[in-house]
Amino acid sequence: MFRHEAYILLLEGKEVLQFIDGLSTNLVNGRCTTIFTQANAKIIDVCEILPLGENVAIIGYRPYKDALIHHLKPRILERQITIRDITTLNHVFVGPIPDELPEGSTRLENFMGGMAVIPQRYQIEQTWDETRWNEYRINNLIPYHGAEITPKVHPFACGLDALVHINKGCYVGQEILTRMRSRGKTGKTLVRKGNPVSNPTTMGVNESLCIERTQ
Amino acid sequence: MDCGTCETTPTIELNVPDEVDVNLTMTDKATAMLSEAFGDDRSHALLVGVLSGGCSGYMYDLQIVESTETPCQELNVKGYRVLVPRASSHLLDGIEIDYVDRLMGGGFKISNPNASASCGCGESFA
Numbered sequence: 001m002f003r004h005e006a007y008i009l010l011l012e013g014k015e016v017l018q019f020i021d022g023l024s025t026n027l028v029n030g031r032c033t034t035i036f037t038q039a040n041a042k043i044i045d046v047c048e049i050l051p052l053g054e055n056v057a058i059i060g061y062r063p064y065k066d067a068l069i070h071h072l073k074p075r076i077l078e079r080q081i082t083i084r085d086i087t088t089l090n091h092v093f094v095g096p097i098p099d100e101l102p103e104g105s106t107r108l109e110n111f112m113g114g115m116a117v118i119p120q121r122y123q124i125e126q127t128w129d130e131t132r133w134n135e136y137r138i139n140n141l142i143p144y145h146g147a148e149i150t151p152k153v154h155p156f157a158c159g160l161d162a163l164v165h166i167n168k169g170c171y172v173g174q175e176i177l178t179r180m181r182s183r184g185k186t187g188k189t190l191v192r193k194g195n196p197v198s199n200p201t202t203m204g205v206n207e208s209l210c211i212e213r214t215q
Numbered sequence: 216m217d218c219g220t221c222e223t224t225p226t227i228e229l230n231v232p233d234e235v236d237v238n239l240t241m242t243d244k245a246t247a248m249l250s251e252a253f254g255d256d257r258s259h260a261l262l263v264g265v266l267s268g269g270c271s272g273y274m275y276d277l278q279i280v281e282s283t284e285t286p287c288q289e290l291n292v293k294g295y296r297v298l299v300p301r302a303s304s305h306l307l308d309g310i311e312i313d314y315v316d317r318l319m320g321g322g323f324k325i326s327n328p329n330a331s332a333s334c335g336c337g338e339s340f341a
Binding site: 055105 | 302
């Protein structure tokens with residue numbers, strides 16, 4: 001497992017799932033992964049949504065935290081929702097997760113092969129370095145934050161089609177994504193190619209990931 | 216996952232925009248439709264709110280209500296009670312409510328000078 005540079009926000013209040021659902025690409029009615037997008041369908045962040053009793057945790061990529069908060073805050077309006085940053089309370093790891101985790105840990109399934117959220121009180125180190133994590137991602141065509149998942153691309157371009165719900169109603173960016181899908185014109189897509197490649201998003205030993213324009 | 220001590224973590228401060236005194240107008244067509252809806256009963260009010268979501272980030276929310284727990288500004292527009300949530304006042308100041316009589320896409324329509332963009336159906340704005 002590889003240490004994920006994550007943030008964790010805890011949203012407290014009424015109808016938090018409904019609030020998130022109205023602003024992201026996947027159907028949010030419980031535990032899921034979803035994507036917050038701008039009106040032009042470019043990614044703000046790809047986040048894990050984890051209901052915790054009355055509250056909901058959003059786990060995202062730390063460099064994108066401010067952008068997500070900036071996106072959420074003005075839309076709270078009269079909803080009684082508060083946001084707490086509980087990032088420092090937990091470690092977050094991604095990739096294949098060992099069977100046994102310390103007590104109080106949370107195991108999540110997601111497109112990265114898995115995620116573990118482990119209380120900070122445990123001294124836990126990653127078992128994979130970045131090279132091994134990247135090789136795993138290349139072999140399994142898994143996009144990652146900062147490499148393929150960036151604010152410059154839309155979800156289809158980095159292989160996250162499955163996180164854009166096919167029947168969902170309006171959310172920010174939905175008009176563009178629905179049009180792209182219905183017309184079969186997604187513009188770019190994530191591919192794995194043998195080295196050498198020009199402009200890889202993730203460079204591997206023998207193969208690399210690239211975002212390429214579709215024919 | 217540890218969130219048991221989350222009460223000790225500070226909340227992220229929400230920059231709530233200042234409340235503004237809402238100026239709201241209604242076309243004759245919209246007034247006529249309200250008249251049909253309300254009849255002679257003036258105990259109810261038209262709640263003009265904003266929800267997060269929609270293609271452009273915000274959605275209009277029109278309801279006929281007797282009362283609401285949401286803190287609101289109460290306006291009198293052509294003899295009708297109109298309620299505007301205080302938290303959304305900055306997004307709704309200056310709007311005009313119209314009624315479009317069409318088989319498809321008809322209904323109440325809002326023209327909003329604060330909107331920089333809106334979606335095709337007219338229910339959402341940014």
